[in-house]
Structures are given as C-alpha cells and as structure tokens.
Amino acid sequence: MPRWAVVVLVVVGSLVVLVPIGGIVAYMYAVGENHKNLRFPSQDVTVARCAVDPVSGRPVAELSVTSRAARKGTYTVTVEFQDEREKAVERVTGVVEDLATGATGRTAVVGAEEYGQGAPRCVVYDAEFESTEPTAPGSAATATP
Numbered sequence: 001m002p003r004w005a006v007v008v009l010v011v012v013g014s015l016v017v018l019v020p021i022g023g024i025v026a027y028m029y030a031v032g033e034n035h036k037n038l039r040f041p042s043q044d045v046t047v048a049r050c051a052v053d054p055v056s057g058r059p060v061a062e063l064s065v066t067s068r069a070a071r072k073g074t075y076t077v078t079v080e081f082q083d084e085r086e087k088a089v090e091r092v093t094g095v096v097e098d099l100a101t102g103a104t105g106r107t108a109v110v111g112a113e114e115y116g117q118g119a120p121r122c123v124v125y126d127a128e129f130e131s132t133e134p135t136a137p138g139s140a141a142t143a144t145p
Helices: 003-034
Strands: 045-052 059-066 073-082 088-099 104-110 121-131
Touching: 045 073, 045 121, 059 073, 059 088, 059 121, 073 104, 088 104
Parallel strands: none
Antiparallel strands: 045 059, 059 104, 073 088, 073 121
C-alpha cells in the first residue's frame, strides 16, 4: 500500500474519532455556561423544625423560605414525611405567598394522619416558584426565578 494511502487512512480515521468527541465536549461546555447561574426554588427552602404534634399525634414541619428569586413571587413547597427507615409516610403541601426578593417567610405543614412510633423525618420533596409580578410589555418572560 502506498505511503500516501496510509496517511490518508490515518487522518480520516482520526477525524472520524475526534470530530464527534470534540462536538460532545463543545456541547457540554456550552450547556454548562448557559446553566451556571441556574437556581432551583428548593434551594430557598429549609426545614426549620420537624416534630410530632403532642396533641394530635400528627407530624408537623415548619418551613423557612428565603427568596433569592429575581422577582416577588409565591413558593409552593411539598414536604415528605418519612419514618426512621426513610420510607415515605405521606406528602403535604404548604404555600408562602407574595414573598419579596431577599425576604423570609414561614409556613407550617401538618400531616393528615397520626404518626406512628419515633420521630418523623421532614424532607423538601419539591418546591415551585411562580412570579406574582407582571412582566413588562415587550420583554420575554423567563421561567427561571
């Protein structure tokens, strides 16, 4: 086989391997740059207290929400009550309405059923944010808080 044919095969083979890899690397870099400041509403929520109500025997979670969103809005938080083995017992939703940027709001969620033995675990299962401020005419609405 002539030397030029070997060189052509090596170059073409290298391109077949390196071009897709380069494309994947470029895509991953672009996605990382586009999403580096992306925030999730659950990052604004903490469980301040998790206990069983001594009167009703139901689990109670007190939530603290500190808004770091760009606009005023409402947080809808789903809390999952778990047993000691981290098995889900039930999920309950709480709302903190019209929370301004930088403000802190609190809410308590109470389970519907009496909790068994031991202490419950309260986990933020999901959090959603919806802006209550209207967007300016002509501007694009963003889904990111």
